[in-house]
Amino acid sequence: MKLTSIDKLTDEIIGQSGTQEREEFEYELKLEILGHLIKSVRKQKNLTQEQFGQLVGIQKAQISKLENNTKNFRIGTIIKVLDALGARVKISAKL
Numbered sequence: 202m203k204l205t206s207i208d209k210l211t212d213e214i215i216g217q218s219g220t221q222e223r224e225e226f227e228y229e230l231k232l233e234i235l236g237h238l239i240k241s242v243r244k245q246k247n248l249t250q251e252q253f254g255q256l257v258g259i260q261k262a263q264i265s266k267l268e269n270n271t272k273n274f275r276i277g278t279i280i281k282v283l284d285a286l287g288a289r290v291k292i293s294a295k296l
Contacts, residue, residue: 233270235279240268242286257285 216222243253250264259278267282283290
């Protein structure tokens with residue numbers, strides 16, 4: 202049985218690093234991880250989506266969409282959510 206690294210498989214299946222397909226895949230993956238993190242911490246704090254939405258100042262539906270990786274969120278909304286969870290936010294941009 203031949204073993205292959207996850208990096209090599211990702212290169213073969215998704216595309217090489219730097220390609221549009223790979224960049225889109227990695228972006229989607231980061232959003233999904235962020236959604237799972239938000240949901241996990243919210244549950245650790247014993248908050249419903251509705252309670253958390255009230256704390257943040259947004260609707261329950263928006264919390265649900267964030268947790269389930271629905272796109273098209275403003276960075277301000279994400280920062281408000283992370284701030285309410287007590288997360289330190291660090292933003293970087295690469296051009």
